[in-house]
Amino acid sequence: MPVIHTLSLLYLDETDINDDSLHVISKNAPNLNSVSIIGCKYSTEKGILILTSSCRKLEYFGMGSSYQNLSLYAISNECSTLMYIDARSTSLSSHVKLQELTASCHRLHSIRLLKVTGLDDLAIEIIADNCTELKDAHFSGSSDITVSGVTYMLIKCRMLTELILKSCML
Structure with a gap:
């Protein structure tokens, strides 16, 4: 899959995106600055950590799932550019x-x-x-x-x- 340097915004709310897909996205869209995966029942803390530690330009991140118990700590400490956090139904x-x-x-x-x-x-x-x-x-x-x-x-x-x-x- 080619690297897409121009993609900066990706909203996947209420989709069936999973950790493997988040890994592919993190490797192929390094300039993402806005990502939302609210309500994605197949995304886990592992996928969130991979995405937020790989996308170093991330300024907005939205997460949350009523399907599983996600923790706010899945967001990588390396994601120092974050300016907006939106977390729902997490812990x-x-x-x-x-x-x-x-x-x-x-x-x-x-x-x-x-x-x-x-x-x-x-x-x-x-x-x-x-x-x-x-x-x-x-x-x-x-x-x-x-x-x-x-x-x-x-x-x-x-x-x-x-x-x-x-x-x-x-």
């Missing part, structure tokens, strides 16, 4: 991994974590500490975020223009 299994990911994605401008299990005040504080240039934060469906976490983010993220906390128990 945060470790605050240490969140620390590593957000420290490597210090240019992050927008983060959408919808129905992410394990999202709590400490996770919000880690994001706020490492992503001070954050402009848009959307955290929906978490019962573990309190006013304390929200206040911390508002103090740390001075460029924040949009904060959405839909279905959160404050």
